[in-house]
Amino acid sequence: MADLSLTLSPQTPADFAAIEKLDERAFGPGRFARSAYRLREGVEPDYSLSFVARVGTLLVGANRVTPIFCGERPALLFGPLTVDPPFRSGGIGEELVMKSLDAARAAGHRLVLLVGDMSYYGKMGFLPVPPDRLVFAGPVDPERLLYCELAEGAFEGVKGKLRRALR
Ligand SMILES: CC(C)(COP(=O)(O)OP(=O)(O)OC[C@H]1O[C@@H](n2cnc3c(N)ncnc32)[C@H](O)[C@@H]1OP(=O)(O)O)[C@@H](O)C(=O)NCCC(=O)NCCS
Structure with missing residues (x-):
């Protein structure tokens, strides 16, 4: 019988088409205009930190992780x-x-940012970015800009523009 248990594994470029289908369904074509997409443009995801969820062989979920700069801080x-x-x-x-x-x-990473709802991400350790600390690449609802420290004090003194981590 097929094994239908849930497995999480690192993403690979071969998952790209299936993930695009999920994203298209969830966010529609307007997703490319979202400010968070601007920060990912031309930047490779960190595949070792980005995971896909499968039930059996079916890809049912994904989270992408992309390096950025927060002011001068990676x-x-x-x-x-x-x-x-x-x-x-x-x-x-x-x-x-x-x-x-x-x-x-x-x-060894210290700081994570995302655009999302506190009511969902709060229980995972995310907090709202205080007003005027970070300048986003485009329009974003300031209440939806959240951060999570992976090391104590990692967000202290972080200020400025969110920028793409282009090599
Ligand atoms: C958000 C999403 C990834 C959650 O996936 P999931 O596997 O259902 O998540 P979980 O099982 O961990 O949590 C589900 C709970 O979170 C709640 N939830 C989902 N999105 C939420 C949101 N934006 N704000 C608050 N709660 C939310 C659900 O209602 C559900 O509550 P329930 O358990 O009482 O039914 C999924 O709903 C999704 O793909 N949504 C469309 C894309 C999206 O909005 N992504 C997040 C963008 S930042």
Whole structure:
């Protein structure tokens, strides 16, 4: 019988087409105009920190992690996080985020940013960025700009523009 248990594994470029399909369904074509996309443009995701969730061989969820700069400080941008509608509310989204946070901490990263809802990400350790600390690349609802410290004090003194981490 097929094994239909949930597995989380690092993303590879071969997952790209399936992830695009999930993102298209969740966010529609307007997703490319979102400010967070600007920060990812032309930057390779960190595949070792970005995970996909599979039930059997079916890809049902994904979280991308991209390096960015927060002022002068290196940081990570999480997202898009997407779970296929029939598989939602089973904890897959939270598992994907926690897996990326653990892997990022283990790899020595100190700070994570994302654009999302505090009501969802608060329980995973995210906090709202105080007003006027960070300048986003485009329009973003300031209440949805969240951060998570992977090392104590990592957000202290961080100020300025969010920029792409171009090599
Ligand atoms: C957000 C998303 C990834 C959550 O995936 P998931 O596997 O269902 O997540 P979990 O099982 O960990 O948590 C589900 C719970 O979070 C709640 N939730 C989902 N999105 C939420 C949001 N934006 N704000 C507050 N709560 C939210 C759900 O209602 C659900 O509550 P329930 O358990 O009482 O039913 C999924 O709903 C999705 O793909 N949404 C569309 C894309 C999106 O909005 N991504 C986040 C962008 S930052």
